Amino acid sequence: MNLLDLAGGTAAPETAICSRKACRAGAEWRLLWNNPKIHTPDRRKTWLACGDHREWLEDYLRTRGLWKETLPLVPDESPATPGGAA
Template sequence: MSDVCSAKGCQAPATWELLWNNPKLHTPDRRKVWLACDEHKGSLSDFLGARQFLKDVVPHADAG
């Protein structure tokens, strides 16, 4: 089974990794990962970006 998008209720295959951290909880070098499909990449990035948690967006290594 392939990895699926982290958006609530989405079962689409993940094509992106959103790397983030919450500076109040994590050390600066720690990266948490949310997976995203093409459809939810923007909304999940916006959510994390609005909180200044988003560090990077990269293609999902296991996509395809």
């Protein structure tokens, strides 16, 4: 065990997990969004979604005017950046 694990370290999980509260399912989608009140127009934040929660999370973001686009989550791709670029 690593001390960072105990302290809530920043180590990435082995598999991408859905961002919906209490969901532990593997993510299949990347929902890209930004808050125009605090982010520059080109900034994209990412939520991950499983197949069951994609629609719910998209609706949540769309209702608030935050949603930009939804892309499939490709294996071996960084979930935080479009195209997997670091």
